[in-house]
Amino acid sequence: MPTCSKPRRVLLLGIGNILWADEGFGVRAVEEFHHRYVVPDEVTILDGGTQGLHLVNYLQDSDHLIVFDAIDYGLEPGQLKLVRDEEVPRFTGIRKMSLHHTGFQEVISACDLLGHCPKHLVLIGCQPLDLDDWGGPLTPAVRNQISPAVELARFILVEWGVRVTPRITPLGESEWLLANGIDHQRYEMRART
Structure with a gap:
């Protein structure tokens, strides 16, 4: 009898606090991805904000995970750095990478302790x-x-075999990840005035 395999589950997650300038990078990146591309139902696009350990369930439900975040690597401001798989720190004993109250390492560590990490x-x-x-x-x-x-996230998703299609029809406001004036464009216009 053939074995049925579970469908792959992918989580595209942006974390950060849009109220603290560059700390909002992760949220703004996932928001832009959502505006720019259409992905299949196997992919969840999530504004994780500053939810910390509340994200554990989302990670446990995922096989593949891409996270956007503002991280103090000690590099030049604005420099991107990609970290994969075992290079992603999982335990809280090392220097926190995330700038949030609950470091993302705690979320990954909790998933490991509960027996399922992407x-x-x-x-x-x-x-x-x-x-x-x-x-x-x-x-x-x-x-x-x-x-x-x-674009880096799009490339990785394609590398994983996920179909990523440019969005032809702009999203309606009810489909945005962030609304009520905190979407990137309106928030930044207000912040500059």
């Missing part, structure tokens, strides 16, 4: 410049890396 992990991090401008927009150095980060 098989494939990719972290697309961007070196922030400004994390102190409460309510401020992304700095130009970080904002300019959103498009390259989105």
Whole structure:
């Protein structure tokens, strides 16, 4: 009798706090991906914000994971860095990579302890410049890396065999990941005035 395999589940996750300037990079990158591309139902696109350990269930339900995040690598502001699979720190004993209250390592570590962590992990991090401008927009150095980060994620999804199609019809506002004036364009216009 043939064995039925479970369908692959992919999570594309942006984490960060849009209220702290460059800390919002991850959320803005996943938001832009959602505006730019259509993916099959096996892919969940999620604004994880600052949910911390509340994201554990989403990770446990995923086989493949791509995370966008602002990360202090000690690089030049705006520089992207890609980290894959076993290179992604999983335990809290090492220096926190994420800038959030609950580091992303804690989320991955919790998944490991619960017995299911995504098989494939990719972290697309961007070196922030400004994390102190409460309510401020992304700095130009970080904002300019959103498009390259989105394209990097698209490339990885295609590498995993996921069909990624350019969006022809723009999303209606009810389909946006962020609405009510906190979407990237409206938020940054307000932050600059």
